[in-house]
Amino acid sequence: MAFTPTGKHLILGTWHDGAGSFMSSPAQGEPMTVQLGSADLIARAAEAAEEAFLSYGYSPREDRARFLEAIAEEIEARGPEITAIACAESGLPAARIEGERGRTTGQLRLFAAHIRKGDYLDRRHDPALPGRKPLARPDLRMIERPIGPVAVFGASNFPLAFSVAGGDTASALAAGCPVVVKGHEAHPGTSEIVACAIAAAIERCGVAPGVFSLVQGGTREVSAALVTHPLIRAVGFTGSLGAGRALFDLCAARPEPIPFFGELGSVNPMFLLPEAMSARAVAIGSGWAGSLSMGAGQFCTNPGIAIARSDQAEPMIEAAVAALASVGAQTMLTEGMAEAYRRGTDRIAAQPGVTRLFGRPTNDRSAKPYLFHVAAEDFIANPVLSEEVFGPVGLLVTVSSEAQMIALANGFAGQLTATLHMDAGDSALARRLLPILERKAGRVMANGFPTGVEVCDSMVHGGPYPASTNFGATSVGTLAIRRFLRAVCYQNIAIELLPEDLR
Known part of the structure; x- marks a missing residue:
């Protein structure tokens, strides 16, 4: 039976209506009724993400790697349906959508392999020197730790690779961060079917259901509510300079500012x-x-x-x-x-x-x-x-x-x-x-042309403003995971109390 989108929001593994609706505007076929997002839905999703972080953020890397691979498998299992919906909504040809779907599943698997290696943790240890003169040195250990719930905005021009299960979501989940996605109004049906794939992977792997939520858009207030919610710790965004700068300013104006990783615009000379x-x-x-x-x-x-x-x-x-x-x-x-x-x-x-x-x-x-x-x-x-x-x-x-x-x-x-x-x-x-x-x-x-971005360890997809709002970050490649980590130093902490990856 073919997939029929409902236009609803996914929070804690269940589908919810909104306080109103809007009509989609597909390139082909009939428009669909989409439930409006709201500040209340955002709050529920953020609270669910924070609760999930207490388990998911401290889960073994192998468990997270298998979860990412399960998402890729569930997306592939829905391949023909995803292609049909994405082509109708975006007007992009089937070959482009199928290539983008392969990129999406490929980067999920790339992040799974990357976190299995553990190099991204940047683990460091300076042993205690109790006899050092004139001052003794304590035992110091450092590791990169996940920051908490991350907001991701679906991109209009990449309904798969930069949207619901795209690079921002994949890198955040790899880091150990739950994700709240605001779906893009241009492809709500595509967003929903990919969210179904993630929900199926959550159930397969026994992951806390609050680790992923999809809230459809429809108003600017939804975007503002997402980036200003106090439980959201960082934002991944791909879009226009005007919209991105407005959200960046909201992040900076919060009582506790958070990083906004926005890719905004480039003429690529x-x-x-x-x-x-x-x-x-x-x-x-x-x-x-x-x-x-x-x-x-x-x-x-x-x-x-x-x-x-x-x-x-x-x-x-x-x-x-x-x-x-x-x-x-x-x-x-x-x-x-x-x-x-x-x-x-x-x-x-x-x-x-x-x-x-x-x-x-x-x-x-x-x-x-x-x-x-x-x-x-x-x-x-x-x-x-x-x-x-x-x-x-x-x-x-x-x-x-x-x-x-x-x-x-x-x-x-x-x-x-x-x-x-x-x-x-x-x-x-x-x-x-x-x-x-x-x-x-x-x-x-x-001696080439910049269209086409290789997803690999050495890729940098970012740059000084206005190309992006954080010149030290990339939204493509395994370095993207560093956006959603922070360094923590443990001084004289007993081995049995340390994170498993630091013992």
Whole structure:
């Protein structure tokens, strides 16, 4: 029997109505009635999470690893149903959803393997030195411990990998932290079926049911109630700069401020160096077009800006325009995103010195790609041009000298990624740019396109503000678990009283 979403909230293993409802807005098919979240539901979920922390936060790593693997198995068991619901709600093609589902289960298993190793605990021991002069040293042991209940916000552009059972949830559960998820209004049915998978894993593994709750959204008050609830100890968020900054400010204004790990926005600049452009400008241009239009440009790593020397730009422009001309209208995740994309491309086109190289407008939930050009002087003079427009739009900035390219690099705000397209003869310029770019971005790459984020130990998906609100953190890869841990030092504590992992 096919899964039929109820639109309800999951708290303590049971499904609850809300105080009102709203209608979803799927890309295909009939809308569904979704129960509104509320401050009361958030409070019940947070209290359940705190109660669950008393057992789950102190459970053996092996138990948590098996729980993460059980979630992955339950998601896979619902694979075809998840694909059908997610495609209808998001408008994304089945291949994309299936790939994202594989990433979701893969990162759950990655975290299971990671916590089994135990390296993330960063255990340290300085034995007592009672005879040390002039002062004796006590016995000191340090370990990373889970912080408590974590709030996670489902992301609109990744209904699986950055949502209910996505990277924030997986890393928090791996750390030993219960999770309260606010589902995204764009895909409530997808959120619910994934929550069912987690609930089934909770029952299989005998985990405290308060370890996971799903509260559907619908109002800003739900978000505010979640990040300001005194039992919530940290927040994971992927979304817009405006919404993320508002939630970040709420976290900071709490009587006891908490960390807000928000991924907010990035234009992911690419620097096209002279030797590389001389050798392969056409390939770079067509590759850029493919990357920025992939998935209707709805990726946080979309390479929205490319910087090249003005006397080398023409072949790349021709190749990019030719590639974009074959890209048809693509459905965007929500009607609001489509409207924001139209406003964003109109805003770019209206700026002084900007030339539209390619672009076709739409008036519905779809988007078609745009390509614009501006000289470096006008780009530097107009900060609006360095703001993210979420969708398949690219801006080529042309420079007249290496000094101007370096000045542009220095002028960028924080980014998720920065890219150097270079050949061997570009090493001297790359050597000057790299120290600048590593201060601007969490991931610096060469000769590729940043769309596509490998889930592994060494990945950093974060960066200085406004790319993220915490430049020392990542939301992808095993280092993400550190966001939900804190170091505790035990001084002269008897061995039998210490955490099992520190004995």
